[in-house]
Amino acid sequence: MKVQLENITLSYGDATAVDSLSIDIENGESLVLLGKSGCGKTSTMRCVAGLETPTGGRIVIGDTVVFDSERGINVAPNKRNVGMVFQSYAVWPHRTIRQNVAFPLQQQKLPKDQIRERVAEVLDLVGLTEFADRGASLLSGGQMQRVALARSLVMRPSVLLLDEPLSNLDARLRDRLRVELREIQQRLNLTCVYVTHDQSEALALADRIALMQGGRIVQTDRPERIYDTPSSASIADFLGVSNIFPCTEITSGAGAVLGLTGHEVEVRAEYDAGAPADPSVCIRPEDIRLSEEPSTDGVNNWPGRVEVVSFQGSYVRYRVSLKGGPELDAIVPRRGRELLRPGASVWAAADPAAVQVLPSEVPA
Ligand SMILES: Nc1ncnc2c1ncn2[C@@H]1O[C@H](COP(=O)(O)OP(=O)(O)OP(=O)(O)O)[C@@H](O)[C@H]1O
Numbered sequence: 602m603k604v605q606l607e608n609i610t611l612s613y614g615d616a617t618a619v620d621s622l623s624i625d626i627e628n629g630e631s632l633v634l635l636g637k638s639g640c641g642k643t644s645t646m647r648c649v650a651g652l653e654t655p656t657g658g659r660i661v662i663g664d665t666v667v668f669d670s671e672r673g674i675n676v677a678p679n680k681r682n683v684g685m686v687f688q689s690y691a692v693w694p695h696r697t698i699r700q701n702v703a704f705p706l707q708q709q710k711l712p713k714d715q716i717r718e719r720v721a722e723v724l725d726l727v728g729l730t731e732f733a734d735r736g737a738s739l740l741s742g743g744q745m746q747r748v749a750l751a752r753s754l755v756m757r758p759s760v761l762l763l764d765e766p767l768s769n770l771d772a773r774l775r776d777r778l779r780v781e782l783r784e785i786q787q788r789l790n791l792t793c794v795y796v797t798h799d800q801s802e803a804l805a806l807a808d809r810i811a812l813m814q815g816g817r818i819v820q821t822d823r824p825e826r827i828y829d830t831p832s833s834a835s836i837a838d839f840l841g842v843s844n845i846f847p848c849t850e851i852t853s854g855a856g857a858v859l860g861l862t863g864h865e866v867e868v869r870a871e872y873d874a875g876a877p878a879d880p881s882v883c884i885r886p887e888d889i890r891l892s893e894e895p896s897t898d899g900v901n902n903w904p905g906r907v908e909v910v911s912f913q914g915s916y917v918r919y920r921v922s923l924k925g926g927p928e929l930d931a932i933v934p935r936r937g938r939e940l941l942r943p944g945a946s947v948w949a950a951a952d953p954a955a956v957q958v959l960p961s962e963v964p965a
């Protein structure tokens with residue numbers, strides 16, 4: 602079901618946690634709210650669920666206005682048909698899995714055979730059928746989180762809100778549940794809002810990512826587009842893009858040459874038109890080439906020294922210090938080649954087309 606947030610503002614005393622935030626979430630879409638701790642992700646979710654009353658704005662779920670500050674509409678949380686899964690599992694330890702999952706339906710006083718059927722269906726969906734009669738205190742973290750998910754899904758919510766549901770789990774389990782969650786969301790064509798501060802989780806789970814800073818959404822796009830074209834250096838940095846440097850000087854005109862701590866960097870032509878006021882240069886590690894000889898054209902080719910070599914199986918990650926300048930990270934596919942050694946002299950190169958110029962921050 603479609604969800605619309607219009608100019609949602611939420612203040613705690615003097616502090617604004619959500620600042621006039623607007624976004625439309627499409628039916629069946631998985632939207633990930635991504636941002637640093639304290640940027641307002643949980644607060645936004647709580648507004649959608651009806652657990653907080655925004656200071657202003659409007660929230661529409663499907664065709665129903667569930668909140669409108671001007672018209673004084675505020676539908677109670679249990680009438681919004683919104684499911685929530687949190688970081689803490691909130692599973693009753695003294696009940697079996699089946700009893701935990703059946704509980705919300707019993708509250709609704711559904712007939713027993715219907716409850717049995719729906720519980721069996723969701724337990725199958727989250728892969729817990731064989732543990733159905735096990736006491737919940739005997740479960741692992743991952744199983745516990747599946748119970749929490751099943752308990753939300755059994756209510757057939759029109760929107761599912763997930764607030765860092767995997768952050769208590771170890772890395773391998775997190776990776777696995779991430780894929781399972783995505784599969785369930787797609788199979789049920791469920792409208793989901795997923796909150797995380799983990800960029801790789803966001804990239805893996807989202808149809809669209811909304812990047813939040815200071816209670817606002819600063820960029821919304823498909824994961825691969827946010828990764829490829831972050832709208833500011835601080836977003837690029839947050840997404841784990843390395844090789845971001847402040848520019849000391851921009852010479853516009855033919856070629857657009859930037860001074861980068863003593864090194865000149867030629868950037869792609871489109872930045873000729875107008876670079877931002879406080880530019881940073883961003884060159885992804887996968888776009889840095891390393892060779893033992895200088896290139897023939899000399900464009901964006903800098904001498905340096907290998908400092909750190911980190912073998913990652915299919916690729917090698919190098920840290921190279923440029924002569925008199927910054928350090929660069931380079932990711933080089935292995936392809937059976939010899940690894941460079943620490944201390945080796947190398948030339949680092951980057952195609953001008955792969956060099957981005959970004960404003961340090963998105964203007965408010
Ligand atoms: N109950 C509250 N009373 C006062 N301030 C609050 C309350 N809840 C949150 N805040 C403040 O509102 C801001 C946004 O908090 P929120 O919990 O939404 O952040 P978040 O993005 O979910 O962070 P995290 O990633 O750490 O969970 C923070 O500055 C926080 O300190």
Ligand SMILES: [Mg+2]
Nearest residue numbers: 642643644764
């Ligand atoms: Mg939070």
